[in-house]
Amino acid sequence: MDPVTLARAQFGVTTIYHFFFVPLTLGLSFIVALMETLYVRTGQDVYRRMTKFWGKLFLINFAMGVVTGIVQEFQFGMNWSEYSRYVGDIFGAPLAIEALLAFFLESTFLGIWIFGRDRVNKYVHLASIWIVALAANLSAFWILVANSWMQEPVGYVIRNGRAEMVDFAAVVFNPNIWTQFPHVISSGLTTAAFFVLGISVYHLARPGDAKDLYRRSFQIAVVFGILGTVGVIMTGHSQMQHMVNSQPMKVAAAEALWNTEDPAGLSLFTIGDTKNRQDVFAIRIPGMLSLLAMDQLYGEVQGINNLQAEYEQTYGPGDYVPPVFITYWSFRAMVGAGFVMLAALAYALLLSLGEQLENLPRFGKVFLWLIPLPYLANTAGWLLTEMGRVPWIVFGLMTIASGISINVPAWSIGLTLMGYTLIYGALMVANVYLLAKYARQGDAPPAAVEPEGVPALYLVGD
Amino acid sequence: MDLNSLWFVLIAVLYTGFFILEGFDFGVGILLPILGKDDKTRRMMINTIGPHWDGNEVWLLAAGGATFAAFPEWYATMFSAFYLPLFLLLLALIVRGVAFEFRSKDQNPQWRSLWDWCIFTGSLVPPLLLGVAFANLVRGIPINENMTYTGGFFNLLNPYALVIGLMAVAVCVLHGAIFLEGKTSGELRAASHKAAVRAWPIALLLVITAAIGTYLSTDIVTQLGVNPGMIPLAGLATLALAGYFVRKNKTGWAFLMTSGTILLTLATYFLIMYPNVIVSSTDPAYNLTIYNASSSPYTLQVMTVVALIFVPIVLLYQGWSFWVFRGRITEESHLEY
Numbered sequence: 001m002d003p004v005t006l007a008r009a010q011f012g013v014t015t016i017y018h019f020f021f022v023p024l025t026l027g028l029s030f031i032v033a034l035m036e037t038l039y040v041r042t043g044q045d046v047y048r049r050m051t052k053f054w055g056k057l058f059l060i061n062f063a064m065g066v067v068t069g070i071v072q073e074f075q076f077g078m079n080w081s082e083y084s085r086y087v088g089d090i091f092g093a094p095l096a097i098e099a100l101l102a103f104f105l106e107s108t109f110l111g112i113w114i115f116g117r118d119r120v121n122k123y124v125h126l127a128s129i130w131i132v133a134l135a136a137n138l139s140a141f142w143i144l145v146a147n148s149w150m151q152e153p154v155g156y157v158i159r160n161g162r163a164e165m166v167d168f169a170a171v172v173f174n175p176n177i178w179t180q181f182p183h184v185i186s187s188g189l190t191t192a193a194f195f196v197l198g199i200s201v202y203h204l205a206r207p208g209d210a211k212d213l214y215r216r217s218f219q220i221a222v223v224f225g226i227l228g229t230v231g232v233i234m235t236g237h238s239q240m241q242h243m244v245n246s247q248p249m250k251v252a253a254a255e256a257l258w259n260t261e262d263p264a265g266l267s268l269f270t271i272g273d274t275k276n277r278q279d280v281f282a283i284r285i286p287g288m289l290s291l292l293a294m295d296q297l298y299g300e301v302q303g304i305n306n307l308q309a310e311y312e313q314t315y316g317p318g319d320y321v322p323p324v325f326i327t328y329w330s331f332r333a334m335v336g337a338g339f340v341m342l343a344a345l346a347y348a349l350l351l352s353l354g355e356q357l358e359n360l361p362r363f364g365k366v367f368l369w370l371i372p373l374p375y376l377a378n379t380a381g382w383l384l385t386e387m388g389r390v391p392w393i394v395f396g397l398m399t400i401a402s403g404i405s406i407n408v409p410a411w412s413i414g415l416t417l418m419g420y421t422l423i424y425g426a427l428m429v430a431n432v433y434l435l436a437k438y439a440r441q442g443d444a445p446p447a448a449v450e451p452e453g454v455p456a457l458y459l460v461g462d
Numbered sequence: 463m464d465l466n467s468l469w470f471v472l473i474a475v476l477y478t479g480f481f482i483l484e485g486f487d488f489g490v491g492i493l494l495p496i497l498g499k500d501d502k503t504r505r506m507m508i509n510t511i512g513p514h515w516d517g518n519e520v521w522l523l524a525a526g527g528a529t530f531a532a533f534p535e536w537y538a539t540m541f542s543a544f545y546l547p548l549f550l551l552l553l554a555l556i557v558r559g560v561a562f563e564f565r566s567k568d569q570n571p572q573w574r575s576l577w578d579w580c581i582f583t584g585s586l587v588p589p590l591l592l593g594v595a596f597a598n599l600v601r602g603i604p605i606n607e608n609m610t611y612t613g614g615f616f617n618l619l620n621p622y623a624l625v626i627g628l629m630a631v632a633v634c635v636l637h638g639a640i641f642l643e644g645k646t647s648g649e650l651r652a653a654s655h656k657a658a659v660r661a662w663p664i665a666l667l668l669v670i671t672a673a674i675g676t677y678l679s680t681d682i683v684t685q686l687g688v689n690p691g692m693i694p695l696a697g698l699a700t701l702a703l704a705g706y707f708v709r710k711n712k713t714g715w716a717f718l719m720t721s722g723t724i725l726l727t728l729a730t731y732f733l734i735m736y737p738n739v740i741v742s743s744t745d746p747a748y749n750l751t752i753y754n755a756s757s758s759p760y761t762l763q764v765m766t767v768v769a770l771i772f773v774p775i776v777l778l779y780q781g782w783s784f785w786v787f788r789g790r791i792t793e794e795s796h797l798e799y
Contacts, residue, residue, distance in 0.1 A: 056567075059563060060563065060564070062563075063560050063563035064560065066516065066559055067555065067556040067559040067560055068556070070555055070556070071552050071556070073526055073527060073530075074526065074552060076530070076541075077530065077537045077538050077541025077542060078541045078542055078549070079542075081541065082538070084530065084534055084537055084538040084541075085609075087534075088530055088531070088534020088535070088537060088757065089534060089757045089758050089761050090761070091530075092527065092529075092531030092537065092757070092761075093531045093761060093764065093765060095527045095530055095531065096524070096527035096530060096532075096768075097527075097531075097768055098527065099523045099524040099526075100524055100527070100528075100768065100769065100772045100773070100776065101772055103523055104520050104524070104776045104779075104780065107516035107517040107519070107520050108779055108783050109779075110516065111517055111783060111787075112513065112786060115512050115798055116513070116786060116787075117796075118796065120786060159758075164757075164758040164760070164761070165757075165760055165761045165764070168760075168764045405538075405542040405545075406610060407542055407543070407610050407611045408542055408545050412546060415546075416546075416549045419549065419553065423553060423556065427556070427557075427560055430564060431560075434564060434567050434568070437567075437568070438567070
């Protein structure tokens with residue numbers, strides 16, 4: 001295989017894997033912080049046990065997110081050094097700022113939170129988890145600033161054979177980030193909410209004496225879940241509206257819209273002939289795409305063939321069409337999952353308002369099986385975002401193929417791809433084993449004797 | 463001082479901070495199978511660095527990020543040239559980080575032993591590889607006129623680089639043993655003392671060998687002169703004093719001295735480099751310098767403002783965290799890891 005394909009595969013594998021852990025960290029940090037706040041405010045032991053139970057799962061997941069994140073920062077220089085040379089003047093800044101502003105905060109205060117129970121008072125301990133939560137989400141902001149610049153380069157000039165930053169504020173206030181960042185944050189809340197819902201119903205459905213803990217956890221998760229899911233749908237919608245103008249090809253590919261239409265129909269189901277760029281079979285709702293994209297029943301949405309012709313004129317001959325099959329279906333997987341989650345939350349709300357959580361209906365266990373749903377949506381979302389930009393590594397400025405390290409032979413990339421895949425696979429096994437073990441074990445009383453009956457919030461007992 | 467030099471200094475500070483801080487937790491990790499006779503002892507050892515190792519590691523990430531932002535050509539050339547060593551470094555850091563979190567979460571002795579070996583390997587490999595990498599940057603690697611590395615993996619494994627790598631490991635072990643002696647009590651403390659006493663001559667020997675190697679393999683004479691000045695000599699002196707203080711049971715002073723050794727060694731290194739960031743063994747005209755590898759003046763200005771605001775804040779709260787966790791870990795302490 002050629003180095004470009006291998007390097008892309010490596011980026012895909014390592015990034016999707018990394019983003020398997022990140023959303024749960026982003027969302028669960030807030031949920032755990034809220035639980036500890038309730039404990040500090042009310043002094044009720046159920047909130048202490050709750051914080052401890054979810055905190056343990058949070059930490060297992062957090063570790064995976066941190067270590068896989070290091071690969072991301074190194075990868076640009078290792079596999080994509082020509083890209084790094086060309087855009088480093090702009091792209092390096094948010095990465096450095098992320099480390100300086102977010103990573104230091106996150107790691108230092110997590111240390112205080114895990115180990116500091118005997119050494120700081122409860123308010124400092126509580127503040128630590130809030131700082132961790134904010135820092136984790138701040139870190140997401142800066143990395144999305146970097147990604148947004150790849151989607152929609154702003155605040156730069158081409159000078160000295162590279163892109164140079166001329167307006168830092170423009171890079172930070174990139175219009176792309178202000179739909180993308182809330183979308184990612186909402187997806188984090190959604191992921192965490194479904195995680196908590198699923199594990200809670202597992203315990204609610206079986207005999208045990210910690211029902212109160214899981215009932216309240218379920219209720220907290222319902223609130224976060226509704227906020228997250230509604231947020232993710234609304235911000236997703238505004239992302240699409242923005243993208244129609246900033247990256248029309250991505251929208252066209254996500255919709256398998258071959259030719260420009262006015263009004264444009266929304267595809268419900270399309271079997272396309274991607275080679276000849278036409279439909280084999282399609283069901284479309286007339287005018288619906290125009291409505292979604294422009295809030296009106298008419299309006300032109302550009303199609304793949306028209307954009308291809310336009311780009312050839314602007315950028316020269318070449319293939320400017322992203323992989324339509326992947327973008328089209330990942331878009332549908334993401335949106336479909338989003339609406340299933342919304343429906344599931346309506347049901348969860350219904351359950352939590354009555355007395356039904358105490359005697360969970362059989363169907364209530366469905367939430368255990370919905371835990372993977374946000375993961376599916378998150379992965380599909382990133383596939384759409386990144387694959388929809390093909391062939392560009394920076395939209396309109398640099399192609400993926402020209403960003404690769406020219407001195408790294410294909411066998412090296414292949415070898416490391418294999419290495420990452422193996423080690424990531426092994427770690428996933430260990431991670432899932434631990435998560436399942438602790439999730440199942442539930443709120444078992446810790447074996448370690450707590451000093452003089454002081455309800456200390458130790459996260460891990462012996 | 464121009465902004466290019468300021469950023470050179472800042473990156474030097476970040477790497478120095480990294481080696482001083484993560485240096486001791488690498489050392490503790492390497493000593494884990496040697497001093498950790500039983501599970502309880504190993505847990506005590508790991509808990510001495512528990513609250514700190516992650517924050518310490520961020521210094522490396524910050525250094526990498528700062529290199530990318532301020533000197534993209536340095537970042538691009540270095541990371542693609544040291545491709546396989548960096549891959550091994552990443553694997554080491556991955557298994558190490560996960561191991562700290564995972565080891566105590568299951569009672570099974572095999573499970574714990576597996577992660578303990580990950581901590582050991584994950585602590586041994588990074589200083590070795592980073593030493594090799596740093597040595598190659600100053601010794602020179604084949605770089606062509608396009609700032610592109612033209613060598614292979616085995617160009618990097620020369621004797622000088624290996625000596626520097628081993629030196630880094632030995633200094634980390636000494637630094638870590640002294641740290642452990644200061645943070646523990648009872649038998650573990652006595653064992654740490656013994657380890658420090660034994661590690662010291664090895665570290666000293668390797669530092670002297672590395673110094674001789676530096677005269678043979680680098681531009682030190684043109685950059686600093688035959689008499690390299692106070693900084694390198696003070697580096698040697700602090701190492702000698704560290705041995706003295708270890709024997710006198712003045713652990714705090716000994717730790718200060720090994721920190722000084724690391725600081726002054728890194729200072730010497732960056733003085734030999736300046737204003738180069740990567741030496742080309744192909745032709746000195748192809749050296750990457752703080753001028754031809756840098757970002758635009760505008761980006762450097764932006765990043766300077768960011769750094770001047772946030773670096774002091776980071777130092778404050780990280781310092782505070784060390785203060786929070788001052789004191790010794792005893793057999794009675796509550797152990798998280």
